[in-house]
Amino acid sequence: MASDITAGLELDRALLDRTGTAERVAGVLRDRITEGFFPPGTRLSEEAIGAALGISRNTLREAFRLLSHERLLVHQLNRGVFVRVLTAEDVIDLYRVRRLVECAAVRQAKPADPDVLPALRDAVAEGELALREARWRDIGTANMRFHCAIGRLAGSPRVDELMGHVVAELRLVFHVMKNPRAFHEPYVARNREILGRLDAGDNAGAERLLATYLDDAEAQLLHAYSPPET
Amino acid sequence: MASDITAGLELDRALLDRTGTAERVAGVLRDRITEGFFPPGTRLSEEAIGAALGISRNTLREAFRLLSHERLLVHQLNRGVFVRVLTAEDVIDLYRVRRLVECAAVRQAKPADPDVLPALRDAVAEGELALREARWRDIGTANMRFHCAIGRLAGSPRVDELMGHVVAELRLVFHVMKNPRAFHEPYVARNREILGRLDAGDNAGAERLLATYLDDAEAQLLHAYSPPET
DNA sequence: GCATATTTGTCCGTATGTATA
DNA sequence: CTATACATACGGACAAATATG
Numbered sequence: 001m002a003s004d005i006t007a008g009l010e011l012d013r014a015l016l017d018r019t020g021t022a023e024r025v026a027g028v029l030r031d032r033i034t035e036g037f038f039p040p041g042t043r044l045s046e047e048a049i050g051a052a053l054g055i056s057r058n059t060l061r062e063a064f065r066l067l068s069h070e071r072l073l074v075h076q077l078n079r080g081v082f083v084r085v086l087t088a089e090d091v092i093d094l095y096r097v098r099r100l101v102e103c104a105a106v107r108q109a110k111p112a113d114p115d116v117l118p119a120l121r122d123a124v125a126e127g128e129l130a131l132r133e134a135r136w137r138d139i140g141t142a143n144m145r146f147h148c149a150i151g152r153l154a155g156s157p158r159v160d161e162l163m164g165h166v167v168a169e170l171r172l173v174f175h176v177m178k179n180p181r182a183f184h185e186p187y188v189a190r191n192r193e194i195l196g197r198l199d200a201g202d203n204a205g206a207e208r209l210l211a212t213y214l215d216d217a218e219a220q221l222l223h224a225y226s227p228p229e230t
Numbered sequence: 231m232a233s234d235i236t237a238g239l240e241l242d243r244a245l246l247d248r249t250g251t252a253e254r255v256a257g258v259l260r261d262r263i264t265e266g267f268f269p270p271g272t273r274l275s276e277e278a279i280g281a282a283l284g285i286s287r288n289t290l291r292e293a294f295r296l297l298s299h300e301r302l303l304v305h306q307l308n309r310g311v312f313v314r315v316l317t318a319e320d321v322i323d324l325y326r327v328r329r330l331v332e333c334a335a336v337r338q339a340k341p342a343d344p345d346v347l348p349a350l351r352d353a354v355a356e357g358e359l360a361l362r363e364a365r366w367r368d369i370g371t372a373n374m375r376f377h378c379a380i381g382r383l384a385g386s387p388r389v390d391e392l393m394g395h396v397v398a399e400l401r402l403v404f405h406v407m408k409n410p411r412a413f414h415e416p417y418v419a420r421n422r423e424i425l426g427r428l429d430a431g432d433n434a435g436a437e438r439l440l441a442t443y444l445d446d447a448e449a450q451l452l453h454a455y456s457p458p459e460t
Numbered sequence: 461g462c463a464t465a466t467t468t469g470t471c472c473g474t475a476t477g478t479a480t481a
Numbered sequence: 482c483t484a485t486a487c488a489t490a491c492g493g494a495c496a497a498a499t500a501t502g
Contacts, residue, residue, distance in 0.1 A: 020307060021470075022295075046488070056471045057488090058288050062295050065252075069299040077250060078478045078488050096386045104334045156326045162392060251490070276468070286491045287468090308468055308498045 021055060022062035028053070029063060033072050033083055034171045040085040044073065071169055086173050088222055094166055094173075095218035101162065102147060102214070103207050105154040106194075111201045119149040124195050127188045136181040140174060143184055146191050150210070177224055187217065252292035255283060259293060263302050263313055264401045270315040274303065301399055316403050318452055324396055324403075325448035331392065332377060332444070333437050335384040336424075341431045349379040354425050357418040366411040370404060373414055376421050380440070407454055417447065 029049075032038050050060045064081045067073045073081045086094075127142035144167045151163035174180050190213050197206035259279075262268050280290045294311045297303045303311045316324075357372035374397045381393035404410050420443050427436035 058291075058472090059470065061489095062292065065292060065295045066299065069296070079480095080488065093386050093388055096384065097388050100331065100334045100338070100384055100386070100389065104330045108330070154326065154330055156323050156330070158323055158327050158396075159330065166388075277466095288492090289490060291469095309500095310468065 021059050022066065025053060025055060025060060025063040026066040029067060030070075030072065030168075033067070034168060036175045038083050040083045040172050040176055042083045044081050044083065046080065070165055072172070084169075084172055085176070086169065088225065090169070091173055091218065091221055091225060094169055095214055095221075097162075097166055098147070099211060099214050101154070101159060101166075102150045103211055105151055105159065106198070106207045106210055107203055109153040109198070109203055111203075113153060113155075116149050116152045117198070119152065120146060120195050120198065123149055124188075124191050127191060131185065131188050136184065139184040139188060140171075140180055143187055143191065144170070150194075173221065173225065176226070177221075178226075179224070183217075183220060183224065187213065251285060251289050252296065255285060255290060255293040256296040258283070259297060260300070260302060260398075263297070264398060266405045268313050270313045270402050270406055272313045274311050274313065276310065300395055302402070314399075314402055315406070316399065318455065320399070321403055321448065321451055321455060324399055325444055325451075327392075327396055328377070329441060329444050331384070331389060331396075332380045333441055335381055335389065336428070336437045336440055337433055339383040339428065339433055341433075343383060343385075346379050346382045347428070349382065350376060350425050350428065353379055354418075354421050357421060361415065361418050366414065369414040369418060370401075370410055373417055373421065374400070380424075403451065403455065406456070407451075409454070413447075413450060413454065417443065 029038075029044070038044065044064070046057045046060055046064075050057050053060070064073060064075065068075045068081065072084055074084050075081050123142050123146035127139055127146065130136075130138035130142055148160070148163050148167055151159055154160075174183070177183060190209065194206050194209050194213070197203075197209060259268075259274075268274065274294070276287050276290055276294075280287050283290070294303060294305065298305045298311065302314055304314050305311050353372050353376035357369055357376065360366075360368035360372055378390070378393050378397055381389055384390075404413070407413060420439065424436050424439050424443070427433075427439060
């Protein structure tokens with residue numbers, strides 16, 4: 001049954017009610033989607049989920065709107081909302097955006113950005129640790145954190161939000177892939193390499209590595225990616 | 231009175247109802263906001279607007295939610311929604327994003343992009359025409375269209391959407407400025423100049439012009455910009 | 461500082477329209 | 482083509498928070 005999705009909601013409800021219910025519900029659903037509990041293509045029934053979470057349909061619809069705007073859900077008129085199924089074109093466009101944003105962020109990064117370099121180091125280290133301990137899923141998560149931190153080199157809240165959405169969409173792609181381990185594994189070392197260039201102040205070199213990184217990842221993803229039919 | 235905002239809604243309602251009411255209402259409100267009918271800082275009462283548009287509060291709240299996510303409205307818990315008032319930091323960040331995205335789009339543009347070059351030419355010509363005919367507001371609109379077309383050089387739907395949102399936010403800035411004419415006027419010629427470089431295949435030159443363009447505009451904007459207190 | 465009025469947050473019941481078996 | 486299931490949109494209700502005097 002889908003009643004497990006209420007886990008942890010009651011507690012939040014009790015304390016710190018400074019946020020609306022719709023946002024909170026959206027947060028719960030967002031987690032369930034990005035962790036694969038609701039695979040791409042799943043229809044999210046208003047009635048079922050509303051009943052499971054103990055909220056009204058009005059409130060739930062507001063949460064759906066939020067997630068639709070983040071591109072995690074698609075809204076078909078009079079048919080309901082579905083967990084997004086990304087096409088190959090989506091993957092291509094996502095990597096177009098990543099190339100544009102991440103490369104530009106690296107290029108214009110100040111030599112010693114005291115704020116995000118630690119975040120980059122943490123992400124790389126965490127990826128390496130997850131690799132040693134064979135926690136394959138965590139490798140992907142660390143990877144995402146690394147590239148979000150890359151985006152943060154731009155020093156722009158709006159770019160940060162954009163990267164967050166891009167990463168969330170990429171997770172949808174990963175969930176319809178058969179072997180996420182083979183995909184994420186080789187990039188741990190390459191992240192370390194990029195970090196090295198950034199540490200040395202060699203932004204141009206880092207950008208070049210990042211560009212080929214993204215090209216490779218996109219090609220590999222498109223090859224291994226088989227989008228389920230609608 | 232605020233009942234004029236229903237203009238054009240009834241007709242749409244009759245034909246082509248392929249879009250939900252919330253989206254349609256959001257469209258109406260978006261127009262009213264970007265055209266300055268609802269200036270930044272205005273509180274949008276659920277009851278008043280719902281009555282004026284003849285829709286229920288639940289539906290209106292969905293429209294509010296959509297516009298909040300586009301950053302045109304801000305939602306304060308138990309206080310309602312307000313037309314966004316941008317701070318100087320917002321202006322700075324918007325130009326950070328523009329520099330990053332527009333410059334990158336220009337840099338990686340293919341020499342002869344047959345799709346967007348006409349759009350760029352149209353926007354420049356329209357700006358020059360509006361300048362000759364002293365339609366100051368239209369100069370700003372043409373300006374926006376030019377830079378949206380610049381973004382389209384990236385060939386990415388997601389970048390297009392990002393630029394659309396950035397431009398919508400910039401309109402909020404312009405509405406709290408005292409003299410929009412003096413601001414927009416000088417940039418008509420500079421747009422023509424950038425277009426010339428792109429036409430000649432000189433992407434690097436175009437990018438350089440664009441960068442100084444954005445630096446100048448940001449500085450001028452920050453100087454002339456006095457955000458109203460909350 | 462207090463009491464009142466207003467407005468939002470949330471939920472419910474229902475009628476209508478739409479898609480699908 | 483009919484029937485069923487579901488989303489859409491409305492209106493009303495009440496609690497909670499906020500604004501006002």
